[in-house]
Amino acid sequence: MEMDSELTNDPIQKLSNLLGNARSGNRASLEELASLFHEEIFRVVYCRTGSQMDAEDLTQEIFIRMSKNLDRLKDPACFKAWLYRIALNRVRDFHRKKSLLSFLATRTAIEDTEPSGEPHNALDHIMEKEFWHQFHRLTRQLSRKEREVFILRYVDQLGIREIAETLRSSESTVKTHLYRALKKFKQAPGLRSLLKGSLS
């Protein structure tokens, strides 16, 4: 049976099998594929929107789009980069709509990150709020490309090649944007002191 091949321990092989089965119409494989990347994609969206509600909605949209267009994916090896590209495009659309709405004054200006729904103590809550505040302060100073590359590299933990695939750029372009972003990160005392403080 097809599902037997998914019992392999090799994650790349498992992903490849899941993709193959999902593409040939196996519903269980498609659902497993979505749940495998659900948390990761949610995090990608949350870091860029700062709102749990919006992140939930966008994540759903991303997985619907994924399942709709899975047939179009030419190289299964590039699945992660492809999924990230869908996610980043959706986030970009979201920001575009949001800025249009705020321009039309139908909504208030871009809100700060909502605290996560997890119950925790006051200090953690303050820390979390301060972290996202400093994080978004830094990312606002970066250009769009610099921001994407920086977040993909250090928050989403993607390698240079994966980032290049996701953004459809060359590796040298990615490195250049990363270098510029790192220069700006070095000049972000608020975020760096927060990071240093929690490290010590």
Next chain:
Amino acid sequence: MKDKSMHLNEDQILLSLADVNDLSEDIKSHLLACPVCQEKKTALMSELEHLGEMAKDFTPLPQQKPVVLFRESRHFSFRLPVFAAGIAVVLVIACLLSLVLFTDSSKQMTARLSTEIEADLYLIDEILEESSLPEYYLDIAVASYSYFDDEFLEFVAPLEEEFNSV
């Protein structure tokens, strides 16, 4: 970087973070050997790693399960030949039917045309016939003037030649 007392500057440390292979061999070997430069790089790296960890920690877990859109048309590859065969059969039947219908109609059209031609020929014959009316109707028909003979007509309207001769 031949001078051992010299260290990597800030830009070189940042470049080494972006990709250590982009640095020149001199700088790479210095970085490998120099604990001061390594410490600088490591400190910055751990800040960045910590940034990722904190972002992960401060991201809530999604509340909803992912919804996927399962399309029945994924079986399209299996159904395609059946669908194509169906279409082909319908087309063949349509072609055959149209061929039969077309042949029939051409026969009918030929028959109709020949009938029309016959009727036309009959009409032409009738027109060309001198007295197409039956004998009985010739007396009341306008065209029946058979009792005016040549002599009478000569008297009413003499020919020009005869005038000249007089």
